[in-house]
Amino acid sequence: xxxxxxxxxxxENLKQHFRISRKYTTKAVDGISFDIYEGETxxxxxxxxxxxxxTGRSIIRLYEPTDGxxxxxxxxxxxxxxxxxxxxxxxxxxMIFQDPMACLNPRKKVSQIIAEGLEIHHICxxxxxxxAKVDEVLDRVGLSKEQGTRFPHQFSGGQRQRVGIARxxxxxxxxxxxxxxISALDVSIQAQVVNLMKDIQDDMGTxxxxxxxxxxxxxxxxxxxxxxHLGHIVETGTTDEIFENPIHPYTKSLLSAIxxxxxxxxxxxxxxxxxxxxxxxxxxAGHEHILSETHRVLATDEEFTKWNNN
Amino acid sequence: MEExxxxxxxxxxxxxxxxxxxxxxxxxxxxxxxxVRLDLFKGETxxxxxxxxxxxxxTVKTIxxxxxxxxxxxxxxxxxxxEDEKGEKHEVDLVKLPQKEIRYQFCGKHIAMVFQDPMxxxxxxxxxxxxxxxxxxxxxxxxxHEAKERTIELLTEVGIDNPDKRFKQYPHELSGGMRQRVxxxxxxxxxxxxLICDEPTTALDVTIQAKILELIKDIQNKKxxxxxxxTHDLGVxxxxxxxxxxxxxxxxxxxxxxxxxxYDPRHPYTWGLLxxxxxxxxDSRRLFAIxxxxxxxxxxxxxxxxxxRNPFALNIDxxxxxPMYDVGGQHRVASWLCDPRAPKxxxxxxxxxxxxxxxxxxxxxx
Numbered sequence: 001x002x003x004x005x006x007x008x009x010x011x012e013n014l015k016q017h018f019r020i021s022r023k024y025t026t027k028a029v030d031g032i033s034f035d036i037y038e039g040e041t042x043x044x045x046x047x048x049x050x051x052x053x054x055t056g057r058s059i060i061r062l063y064e065p066t067d068g069x070x071x072x073x074x075x076x077x078x079x080x081x082x083x084x085x086x087x088x089x090x091x092x093x094x095m096i097f098q099d100p101m102a103c104l105n106p107r108k109k110v111s112q113i114i115a116e117g118l119e120i121h122h123i124c125x126x127x128x129x130x131x132a133k134v135d136e137v138l139d140r141v142g143l144s145k146e147q148g149t150r151f152p153h154q155f156s157g158g159q160r161q162r163v164g165i166a167r168x169x170x171x172x173x174x175x176x177x178x179x180x181x182i183s184a185l186d187v188s189i190q191a192q193v194v195n196l197m198k199d200i201q202d203d204m205g206t207x208x209x210x211x212x213x214x215x216x217x218x219x220x221x222x223x224x225x226x227x228x229h230l231g232h233i234v235e236t237g238t239t240d241e242i243f244e245n246p247i248h249p250y251t252k253s254l255l256s257a258i259x260x261x262x263x264x265x266x267x268x269x270x271x272x273x274x275x276x277x278x279x280x281x282x283x284x285a286g287h288e289h290i291l292s293e294t295h296r297v298l299a300t301d302e303e304f305t306k307w308n309n310n
Numbered sequence: 311m312e313e314x315x316x317x318x319x320x321x322x323x324x325x326x327x328x329x330x331x332x333x334x335x336x337x338x339x340x341x342x343x344x345x346v347r348l349d350l351f352k353g354e355t356x357x358x359x360x361x362x363x364x365x366x367x368x369t370v371k372t373i374x375x376x377x378x379x380x381x382x383x384x385x386x387x388x389x390x391x392x393e394d395e396k397g398e399k400h401e402v403d404l405v406k407l408p409q410k411e412i413r414y415q416f417c418g419k420h421i422a423m424v425f426q427d428p429m430x431x432x433x434x435x436x437x438x439x440x441x442x443x444x445x446x447x448x449x450x451x452x453x454x455h456e457a458k459e460r461t462i463e464l465l466t467e468v469g470i471d472n473p474d475k476r477f478k479q480y481p482h483e484l485s486g487g488m489r490q491r492v493x494x495x496x497x498x499x500x501x502x503x504x505l506i507c508d509e510p511t512t513a514l515d516v517t518i519q520a521k522i523l524e525l526i527k528d529i530q531n532k533k534x535x536x537x538x539x540x541t542h543d544l545g546v547x548x549x550x551x552x553x554x555x556x557x558x559x560x561x562x563x564x565x566x567x568x569x570x571x572x573y574d575p576r577h578p579y580t581w582g583l584l585x586x587x588x589x590x591x592x593d594s595r596r597l598f599a600i601x602x603x604x605x606x607x608x609x610x611x612x613x614x615x616x617x618x619r620n621p622f623a624l625n626i627d628x629x630x631x632x633p634m635y636d637v638g639g640q641h642r643v644a645s646w647l648c649d650p651r652a653p654k655x656x657x658x659x660x661x662x663x664x665x666x667x668x669x670x671x672x673x674x675x676x
Contacts, residue, residue, distance in 0.1 A: 047515045047516075047517055047518070048486065048514075048515050049485075156603055156604075157362070158603060159603070186361045186362055186542050187361075187542050187543065187544070187583065187586055187587065188361060188582065188583060188586045188599060188600045189361075189599075189603075190586075191586040191588075191597040191598060191599035191600075192599040192600075194597055195596060195597055195599055198596070213515040213516060214516065215516070216588035216589075217588050219588065220588055220596075220597050253517060254516065254517060256520075257516040257517045257519065257520045258516060258545065259519075259520070259543065259545025259546055259548060259549050260545060260548065261544040261545050261547075261548045261572065261584065261587045261589075261668075262548055262572070262668040262671060262672060263547075263548040263551075263568045263569055263572050263573075263672075264569065264672035264675055265548075265668075265671055265672055265675050266545070266548040266549045267548075267549065268675050270524070271517070271520035271521070271524075273517075273521075274517075
């Protein structure tokens, strides 16, 4: 990936706060910045509650971001959206959700579900054109034309997720946000879906924002990874940098928590733990330390020297 | 590594023989379990691995007596051996007992279960303390104060700090990992001999998963529990299990000591499962995926159920079901490839490389 190009998505100091009561506000995302370049996959990982899904939802404007700037392909999509910007966003950015059963309308046939976006945005001129597009995309994700006439409940979990992918792809989007799209699937089916997403990227040049908590799968699909914890990106870098040379203790604990399928090793290995309070880390006090052009860590100066020496 | 469990016939806690279960649905009969045979020994951890729909949950639900009402046990035995309070030894066949009887006599007291999603297995309207006390009060008829003392002890044991405060809290006030700890405390409340964990960590994220697995292991070592894990994550299996059974379409296709199955897998399905695990050490850009999807058990399975997805399938795989072959040690495989008459088929090259690497890594630890 050449880093010199204009990013497809530029996120700067994004904040998403939820006001729970007069006294208490949840700061789900608290000032994060990252860039995604065209044709690459950016993986966002972290434990539940770290704000990774909220980030995805804020970018696609399912929420109103509290503060910050989001530039998508030259269009400013933060703040109030103009009519053209909204149309541009809705047609060029798509999302794949976690639970494939919950996100498909059970009363509609699969082909109707996939065609919905095309109809709403008046992209095609005739019914035939819509049908042709739907058939093409079904074929793309490995489903047959006949399966388009079925209902979601008649499919297995892996096939339903393919329908979810088809629905996102039919709009021919520039960016797809995949929010934990494989966590609900079996291991062998996960591999099928990840391979499918990669094939599509190779053929169509789609860009992904891949949100997951499972670092081992993220490794297979991502070019660059951002590690999130409690609303902050604590470390970001290329996949190799994160896996070969993790600096932040949270990244290290995430990496060590991945179980290896090797019984003798796994039985004796203990996972590293990370506790923000015990370590006395304050994210607000830290600033970005640049290790290389792509590798950055959020830390104060003392923390940075300490972690670097370990 | 020295063996923790000897698998001596006299130390069996639970054994299943030729279990066949089918479900009657509006669309026909589903043969969910087809001839399962399994032993569980004292202090041992076994893992049942398989995709969704392979029948692993149905097997343990039968042990607990919570099979769905349209399920029928066609044949088979589940023998459970236990000692009662007076120290007398008993042996019962759980299949012959009515489900209600199993639930009153054995569930919670002798055999306990930890379910997948801690939010749905806890009662949202009851405090945590009350839920942990419930089984003790029900089975042992002890006083409130005694039960409360024991509950606080249990909460400390499962690693919840501030147990006095947590005792009065409701499930929604706790995080996912904490909730699962509470569920484990409930399961341990009556000192069971057998603990069944049905995907205990799938709803949790990786960092918490490691902690919960280590917790279950510690408790097991302290109390000499026998544990049955159900999971589809081979990484989890490698971490906790002594013995593995791989299930496919209602049958056990391969079983053996964990090292036998992981370092010398013989069944093509096990090859597929091991290859499709993402490996953080390899640089390969593509993941292996088993083609196709599991069979529909509504239809009668002819021959080996895995044959249509198996690139190594022989002609006989499509017509006749393979028997269990003894391939040495505790290792048993249901595949025609293990027949002496079968052509010699080696495991895929990628997997071979990976296993070699695993062995080398393991030597460093020994």
